[in-house]
Amino acid sequence: MSSKESSVVGSAKDFLKFINKSPSPFHAVEESKKRLLEAGFKELNEAEKWSVKPGDKFFLTRNHSTLVAFAVGGKFQPGNGFSIIGTHTDSPCLKIKPTSKIVKNGYLQVGVQLYGGGIWHTWFDRDLKLAGRVLIRNSKSQIEHKLVDIDKPLLRVSTVAIHLSRDQNEKFEFNKETTLVPILAMATNSSSEKNDGRDSPSKQTVDKHHNALLNAVANKLGCSAKDIIDLELCLADYVPGTIGGLNDDFIFCGRLDNLHSTYCALQGLLDSLKASDSLEKEPNIRMVSMFDNEEVGSESAQGAASALQEHILRRLSYDDSNASAFEQCICQSLLVSADMAHAVHPNFSEKHEEHHRPFLNKGVVLKFNANQKYASTAITSSIMREIAHEASIPIQDFVMRNDMACGSTIGPILSTRLGIPTLDLGSPQLSMHSIREMCSTSSVHLAISLFKAYFENYSKMYARIIKN
Ligand SMILES: [Zn+2]
Structure with a gap:
């Protein structure tokens, strides 16, 4: 087995450990907390005054079912951007x-x-x-x-x-x-x-x-x-998630939507911090926000439609000598709304638009919808295309058929509330919202790699955009 193959299998096995310990959103948050504490993150309390400085790594939870973790770049100052991945912890x-x-x-x-x-x-x-x-x-x-x-x-x-x-x-x-x-x-x-x-x-x-x-x-x-x-x-x-298929191509497991994205975002963040100087040179705050209640519309104190995300960005952007630091941070930030995507189904291929049929094993899917059910724009997708291209990570595109209703995500909700440029994407899967879903074994490694590359490179990519 090559080292790439072993990291593909290793990532899938570690993901299964995470998801098998996460039968509820509360458990998914608890499991994430454990991993963050092991990686040197400390817990913040919303009710207390915060003291956060460059190089710090913190997380906080709300309702024990929503968690926000962040690592402050060594060169961060209030007004700088946030490199965010948003996911959800709940499943039907x-x-x-x-x-x-x-x-x-x-x-x-x-x-x-x-x-x-x-x-x-x-x-x-x-x-x-x-x-x-x-x-x-x-x-x-x-x-x-x-x-x-x-x-x-x-x-x-x-x-x-x-x-x-x-x-x-x-x-x-x-x-x-x-x-x-x-x-x-x-x-x-x-x-x-x-x-x-x-x-x-x-x-x-x-x-x-x-x-x-x-x-x-x-x-x-x-x-x-x-x-x-x-x-x-x-x-x-009761049956734990497992790797399956003749050649171990698949993961069979409940709650892939959206603990797959949640795990990969968390792991991508942690992996992006491993190189000793990666965070030191970073001007942004790298953040993962995992929200509860997406499946019922996000409208709760711990949901993406609450003021939680805004409050956190405001607190971290506070500068008593610069009243517009928060507003300055918004346009320089990117929110990647990571939620699972629909792979083409061999028995139902007509359900997909002919030229947008994502394969299970060919990379994270960028999602587009002219009616803003997904928040992606050509600018936000270009940033991710360049990041993926430079890291040689495959990505795919998805658009729903015009004669079918399109689902939505926390992407449009958060981008509307905050005005942050947003990109909707996710790993492809089958049987979404079944008690037992299915994705490809390689999708875990592919998503972690893309999210790691995003955290490491978004601020550099933003600097390369000609602004007018
Ligand atoms: Zn979802």
């Missing part, structure tokens, strides 16, 4: 309802809400686990935030037998409220439904969730079910 999933307890026909079931635009039929007949966060009251009456990942096949949404629904191969229909309800246990066998009072749930949770469920969460956290104040749990495929 089933989430436990505030009151989830259902007992029906001898089964214990769990009520779920649908989060985002999933391909929900792919959630049937899967072994599902449960992960997310729990707020508990500790022995000092403080409220503690804990992550939980119950890594066992705990739940299942079963299909009905073909004998009871003969036409389901012609048309598989289901009701999102009444037939997409996971089964947790048999009511009669659930000894954990009885309790001796010692571990009975707190007032907040009593009657809302099955004791069996609360006890499983409490056991995992090493606390008592009565300490649980509230929880925010999502379901996820």
Whole structure:
């Protein structure tokens, strides 16, 4: 195996480690934090006054589900640009309802809400686990935030037998409220439904969730079910993501959209800092912003439509001797909105515009839309084309067919809010929003390489643009 081949496989394997530990946005943020701390980044608190100077590396989180990390160039001064990659941490999933307890026909079931635009039929007949966060009251009456990942096949949404629904191969229909309800246990066998009072749930949770469920969460956290104040749990495929295909060409895994971009952006940033003088000579701040709630429109305190990105740029651009430092930084910055792209599908090639059919394994895809569903312009794409060209990294182009609706990303939202020149791009994949998606093994290495080259070279490329 050549060194290039081994770094391709090594990147894919490390990505799988990251994504398999990230069944929820909270876990994706936690895993990113660990990697940033290992790389010498320190955590900032939004509620405190910051002291940030050239050469510093920091990150902060909001709602434990959004994270912004940045490394300050050695030559940075307020008014200089930001080299940003924006991604999202959330994926379509089933989430436990505030009151989830259902007992029906001898089964214990769990009520779920649908989060985002999933391909929900792919959630049937899967072994599902449960992960997310729990707020508990500790022995000092403080409220503690804990992550939980119950890594066992705990739940299942079963299909009905073909004998009871003969036409389901012609048309598989289901009701999102009444037939997409996971089964947790048999009511009669659930000894954990009885309790001796010692571990009975707190007032907040009593009657809302099955004791069996609360006890499983409490056991995992090493606390008592009565300490649980509230929880925010999502379901996820129990089967870990894996490399597959005859020649190991593919990654089969849930949440590629958009933890693939999130991981590659983070890794690209960390790799760009490895050369000892790379950050020293940098006039910009290199930044990765990973937001929650993209799949539901980004409108939340931790979403890309919030003021978070602006507040951070303002704080880092503050200069008491230059009132326009923030406005000066905007036009010199670039936001790369990294979100997964649609590769051409062998069985559905007509779904793609004839001359824009990205291959799974031929590089990151630049996305264009005349109606601004993607924020790319000829200027922002030219910058990335030059960066990719000089680093010999392949890239591809995508535009949606005129007779089909185009999806969108955080790119147009952030570029509208901030006025920052923006480029939409992403790695190609199949089965987007299925519980189990598919991309190429090589796409991880290709995206990391492009993002590293972007962080290392954007400020130099910007300097090469004739401005008038
Ligand atoms: Zn996405």
